[in-house]
Amino acid sequence: MDSVKKKRNVNLIAIVFLAILGIFGILQLFNKPLEGKPVAKKIEAPREVLAILENSCFACHSNEQKLSWYDKIAPISWSVDKDIKRAREVLNFSEWTDSPGEHKGRMYAILNMMQSGKMPLHEYTLLHPSAKITPENIETIRKYTLSLSGVAPTKKEMKDIHQNAEKSEKITPSKFPVSPNSIKYTDEYKKWKVISMSTLFDNSIRVIYGNDIAVKAIETENFHPWPNGSVVVKSVWKQEKSANGEIRAGEFVNAQFMVKDSKKYTDTEGWGFAKFSGNDLHPTGKTASFAKESCIACHRQLAEKTGYLFDVPMKVNTERLIKNLQK
């Protein structure tokens, strides 16, 4: 009696095992290999910097994938392929830039991602422990990135500035440009409150304005998530040294909009992004989904604590002080 029961159990296990094997086999039929792409222009950097990037980042952020055998088996491969596709869209070391300014910007983004522990992804280093980065690695990246700050703009970039300055005519509201994701430029923000002021490594000076909904959200600490209808505009200028050693706002660079609409901008954490540059306020982006491939990557990873918005005022002032000052 007992041996019959045992036999039945063994049979059952065998059937289940074969069934799982069969399902895996069928899954492989739907396993399209990742589309191979040639290396167009590889990033140029000192050898020790390249070594870190190649070891920890290239597997997803380049066209030189070195996947392990288990990365290629469905269903793992589906998730791996999706991550790589997204990673390449955001940053691809095999399709690098010619502009020193852009190179610097990307290096700062990389440094910030590593420093905050957001990259390489935890799920990735679990399966690929050799890709983990050490504090020494981050220090190498930091030193190299900071060394880029002294780079002067090239002659070509200087020339462009003048061309921009020459055609500075006022744009009338009827001609206000529209971003590919249908966000329209408005100069209403000039009447809004300034929520903070900031600078960036690119020698720019920035003033950030918020509409009433955004200001109220800040004051009541109610931005997890930000209420729909919040709009924040960052106006960016080049830094200009004045005679007394101060820095003032020089040439206008761009106005960056973030518009909260959780139903409309589902791919980008509910925020619509737009950037209008130069005196003609030309909008950034070719398709409506441009922010999915650029803006949101940094905002998602580094500004999650403040509802995906950088430059929210710091929590450092006492109410008593403000009341005293505003008397």
Added chain:
Amino acid sequence: MKKIFLIIISICAIFTACNIDEPDKDLKRIVFDPGNLQFISTSLNPTKETSSALYGNQEALKSLTNENHQPDPNSEFKLVTWKYHKNPQYIGGTITGELLSIETLSVDKSGNISYRIQNSSEKEKIQQNQEERIQYIMSYKPVIRP
């Protein structure tokens, strides 16, 4: 009786200790309210690590556009200065933090100028040369926005 007294004292001590341990409990994120004035210009002082925003009314904006460095009658200016910090969310950036001072410059309809400064900390209350500060405020040019 002595015991009860001791217990009360120690409880009080515990509570005061807690208060000291949480100095940032009443810290706030604030947005400066300039009333009916609008943002005109900004500056950054890398030596003092401060950043200022200049606000003003239409008359103030006009006087700064004219470049005669004299405030027009009925003009009103507010220069708000903040301490700035390294941006905690982004290496390579700075962001404004503590509010340090508010300077107000107003001119009545007959052209009489009045100036006052409010500081957030007592230590900073060194009387600055008023004339110099007025000239400094008048040195701002409105920011360029298309």
